[in-house]
Amino acid sequence: MAQMSNQQLGFYVDTAKCTGCKTCQLSCKDENDLTPAVNWRRVYEYAGGSWFQHQDGTFDQNAFTYYTSISCNHCAKPACAEACPTGAMHKRVSDGLVVVNGDVCVGCRYCEMACPYGAPQYDAEKKVMTKCDGCYDRVEAGKMPICVGSCPMRALDFGPIEGLRARYGTEADIAPLPCSSLTGPSLVLKANRSAKPSGDRTGQIINTREV
């Protein structure tokens, strides 16, 4: 793994490879001892499509589904940290990871309102906000975040965002994610063949009770 200090770290998500198996979500829960209600990583199932008529009168359909596995995008302009009234939610200078200091957080959940990705998660037992910390302890030990390492499809990657962009491109505006200009996510996406642009209204998230 490349040297990661003093560079903004970020995730790569291949929506063409992802099968929506949610191993990433579960390995994250296991690693971080999260309750069922707390999802540091969420897999959004985006689906749509309809019937249409050919000129010869026959019908066809264009149904589609794809998955976007999202934890925290450790944004360049993190809406959560800008909102936070205590400074508990902050962006680390060393690696740009956005983490929450559970000893300072008052549990007001304003970050939850502000984040367009649903990353800050309220822990009802600890009564403070929690979220993906990029597994910085694992990363400092030279390992990958647990979600990346556990993905059976090798659909996830992690590292300095500039390196990820050089390798995979700069796409970050795929539905159902909001437009990347809002918060500047440290995220690179690979488009599924059915992928729709951010702001698309032809499909919808169909696993709303899971995420």
Next chain:
Amino acid sequence: MHELSLVVFTVLAQSTVGLFLVLACLLMFNNDSRRQHLLNKLLLAVLALLVLAGGAAITHLGQPLRAVNVIFGLAHWSPLSVEIITTSLFGGAVFVYMLMVHFDLVKPLQKVVLAAAMILGVGLLWAIANVYTLKTVPVWNSGWTTFQFFMTAFVVGIPAAALLLRTQAANLGVFQKNADRALATAGFITLGLVLVGYPLYLSWLGQMNLAFSPLGLLDYHDGLMLTRLGLLFAGLGIWVIGATRGHNTATSLAAVSTVMVLTAELCGRIFFYDLQMPVM
């Protein structure tokens, strides 16, 4: 129906500011010392309501004992920190003014402190709206949020002030009757503004390009919006009509009106917070 503590806090805080602004206007143009002391006692209601609102806000926190940490957010102008600090400063200014009047301290400065409290009150209305006009939450990020939050102050504050003044009708005499009529006129204008404004807001909401339909989110929303508009019209209406027909001292009528408009605003705010529920 979630964030009920925030529903109560925002509606009560805004209503309290409205109530205070009315009483403060009367105090500002009053030169009678006996009347000033009487009106000053009515300000106790402002402080009591503000404490109630603050209490509701505290119950929203997971760690209420750490509430003082919210001052750290001022370092980066967290809208929530600004709101909480403005609430405290507003309450503090009202309290200081009350003490100055009660103990007849530094008379020349009393109106300056009163004016400062009024400015802080308006500032508080703005600060609460500023918490919710988040660019990442399109359903909230508009002037309609600010409009609604300011209107709550007038919708509830005006009849609530009329109610307080009516309880002192015997002591205030013709001053109370004149104030009641003036307030009824202001209430009528407010009624017009909200009954035009809220349907326009709903129409704007219905036309937004979102992943979900904000007007079809929850089954009880239709009833909630209808209840709100009905209570607004009836609540402000019965008091305004009564007052313009010369019934300027009926305390129970003003009390019923105040409860009705307060309920209307709580309904509206429940709807407002519900809108934020969907992810992405």
